[in-house]
Amino acid sequence: MKKRRLVKRRQAGRSVPRNKRKAQRGKRPGRPGRAPRNRLRPRIGLWLHRAFEAGRRNSVTLPADTDKAELNESFRQWSRRLLPNPEFKPYWGELSRNYLEGWASGHRIAPPDWVLVPCSSRISVVVTAMNEEQHIGHVLHQVQRLPICELIVVVNGSTDGTLAIAQACPVATVLHYEQALGHDVGRAVGAELCGGDVVLFLDGDLPVKSEQLIPYLNAIEAGADLALNDLGPFISTFAGWDGVSVAKAYLNRVLGREDLHANSMTAVPHAISRRALDLIGPDALMVPPKAQAMLIMHGMRVESPFSIDVIKHNRIRKHNVGLGNPVSRMILGDHLEAMEYVLNATGPRFVYHDTLRKRWMVARKGG
Amino acid sequence: MRKRVKTNRAEKAGRSKKTKTGIRSRKRRKSASRVNRGPVRIRNAEDPVVSVVIPVMNERRTLAEVIRQAANVHPQCEVIVVANGSKDGSAQLARRIGARVIAYDQSLGHDVGRAIGAAEARGQVLLFVDGDIPVRASELRPFVEAIGKGVDVALNRYLGPVRKSNVHSVILSKHALNWLVGRPDLSGTSMTTIPHALSRRALERIGPEQLAVPPKAQAAAIANGLRVEAVHYVEVGARNPGKRRRRGGGDPVEQLIVGDHLEALEHWVSLTTNRGNYEDGNRRRTAEEKEAAQGGESHEEEETR
Numbered sequence: 001m002k003k004r005r006l007v008k009r010r011q012a013g014r015s016v017p018r019n020k021r022k023a024q025r026g027k028r029p030g031r032p033g034r035a036p037r038n039r040l041r042p043r044i045g046l047w048l049h050r051a052f053e054a055g056r057r058n059s060v061t062l063p064a065d066t067d068k069a070e071l072n073e074s075f076r077q078w079s080r081r082l083l084p085n086p087e088f089k090p091y092w093g094e095l096s097r098n099y100l101e102g103w104a105s106g107h108r109i110a111p112p113d114w115v116l117v118p119c120s121s122r123i124s125v126v127v128t129a130m131n132e133e134q135h136i137g138h139v140l141h142q143v144q145r146l147p148i149c150e151l152i153v154v155v156n157g158s159t160d161g162t163l164a165i166a167q168a169c170p171v172a173t174v175l176h177y178e179q180a181l182g183h184d185v186g187r188a189v190g191a192e193l194c195g196g197d198v199v200l201f202l203d204g205d206l207p208v209k210s211e212q213l214i215p216y217l218n219a220i221e222a223g224a225d226l227a228l229n230d231l232g233p234f235i236s237t238f239a240g241w242d243g244v245s246v247a248k249a250y251l252n253r254v255l256g257r258e259d260l261h262a263n264s265m266t267a268v269p270h271a272i273s274r275r276a277l278d279l280i281g282p283d284a285l286m287v288p289p290k291a292q293a294m295l296i297m298h299g300m301r302v303e304s305p306f307s308i309d310v311i312k313h314n315r316i317r318k319h320n321v322g323l324g325n326p327v328s329r330m331i332l333g334d335h336l337e338a339m340e341y342v343l344n345a346t347g348p349r350f351v352y353h354d355t356l357r358k359r360w361m362v363a364r365k366g367g
Numbered sequence: 368m369r370k371r372v373k374t375n376r377a378e379k380a381g382r383s384k385k386t387k388t389g390i391r392s393r394k395r396r397k398s399a400s401r402v403n404r405g406p407v408r409i410r411n412a413e414d415p416v417v418s419v420v421i422p423v424m425n426e427r428r429t430l431a432e433v434i435r436q437a438a439n440v441h442p443q444c445e446v447i448v449v450a451n452g453s454k455d456g457s458a459q460l461a462r463r464i465g466a467r468v469i470a471y472d473q474s475l476g477h478d479v480g481r482a483i484g485a486a487e488a489r490g491q492v493l494l495f496v497d498g499d500i501p502v503r504a505s506e507l508r509p510f511v512e513a514i515g516k517g518v519d520v521a522l523n524r525y526l527g528p529v530r531k532s533n534v535h536s537v538i539l540s541k542h543a544l545n546w547l548v549g550r551p552d553l554s555g556t557s558m559t560t561i562p563h564a565l566s567r568r569a570l571e572r573i574g575p576e577q578l579a580v581p582p583k584a585q586a587a588a589i590a591n592g593l594r595v596e597a598v599h600y601v602e603v604g605a606r607n608p609g610k611r612r613r614r615g616g617g618d619p620v621e622q623l624i625v626g627d628h629l630e631a632l633e634h635w636v637s638l639t640t641n642r643g644n645y646e647d648g649n650r651r652r653t654a655e656e657k658e659a660a661q662g663g664e665s666h667e668e669e670e671t672r
Contacts, residue, residue, distance in 0.1 A: 156660065178662025182650030189657065232532075238539075239529040243546040250543035253536055254629065261533070286650060326646065333645025336547055339632050340641050348633040352626025354580075356619075357476030362483055362576040 055102025093211030124196030128186030129204025215306035418488035422480025439504035582631035
């Protein structure tokens, strides 16, 4: 009798009798054909819904005229458990939007055009611009959606309407230089004025959505000292690399950071912590590869948390295309300056000592 | 064991034994040293035009072929073998063949043999090869011909595996050095790679002791205004026994070569400027220059939120 029941169960599609399945708990296949749900992976949709609910719940304590900083702090309190989990990295923008919508729906108002970040540190943003009247407005608008504490715009050598647009921005501190300061000097000048715990560097010609800037801020909040833009997905195989990429990769490789590939402070956007900025000083930012070498050699934590395609946005100007163009030459010179710094600090071979050769055995023949 | 079986089979089948593996067998015996061609003997010219320098440690298997091919490069040729730390009889073998041998009991380290051989060379053209990679004389002659046409340093066009995102540190170093010293046309070619040739003029300007650190010699050559060019492609990657060895957590030769390139860059920077003759992009670095850039009136608008 028992055998017939067993046979019936097997025919019904269960390969293992019910009492034996207890031993396989944790490995249950669920419905046939479906892969087991990884319990460690969070259910993003559920958390997005929870964000909305949390916002609505908090609308009771946060009135309709709450300013961005307070709202940001409440969002940060709610989401601080999610910050260490890398699974959420692409979804912070949506979490923030849902929270805002929840809060706004609690007051029956339209959700404000803000982007909340799970950061407690004070955020400073430095934007450098020369002649960028086409894009600077968009850049500044996107930056203002974030809960920043100061925004510094360095306008140098501008002959178009960039200055006017920057001055029209209500929260920006505008530094105006009639003549061009040179590459990257604007960053140093802006960084000198900054007081925040995190400094984010942007260029005036690169419109970036605020949501895409969140990972850099999150990385610094999580303890990194330098958060670089990861250009890996946009770069071809080595055979097609230009000199600048080769130099960047070489510097990282020599300093023992092969994982950074060709990522560099030369490119924006990147963010730096207060600790790192105080260590190297704002003037070091004038030569980005050298600043990066200084940070790595002092043991600062350097990461590349996110990828933003700056290459396709790069405006083609007559001085930055072609082999041997002036910008490329300048960046190669910067890398030599960085190498010179590293070698002066340690020795002509850095840490790659030559213990094998007996060089003294070579005598010059005939003088 | 296998060969015996084959001959038995050949006998049984009635095939002729003209070749060891049968006439119709497609298998060819691969042997780097080609022992069947008889003993190798070369003669060094009294007044050589070309000096071929071969640093050797334990390369008995391939040395005879290397020396034979080297001697065929030019009618007025001398072959200098610098044997250092040789325990398998490579030095004796080289002497028997007729090359000029400079022997040392202890290993002197990478590339030091090249420097010693270069100091002893008498030719107008110096050709450097390795004892473990036989290169045909027809592949070596283009280097000698290039020197004859006025090139000072004739390099191998071989780049190594570059069709990947993460290249080997040595390949990256070679490319980076050439970019940073302003010679992107050289791509990833280097005096680290053999074969390459030097003119007498280049040797005198650089000095033979620099050849012990090949990238440094290359940087010195470029800084000295010598004519450095990549002239001919010789495939050396697959045959390099060192490269086939898997890297286990920090290959010491890789670390050595990376350090060599750093030494080369340090030398370059000492011969040029701290930016290696590259422009600074008109940067205003000092506070006075920044003040000057502010122009007549300086605007600093601060609006609080």
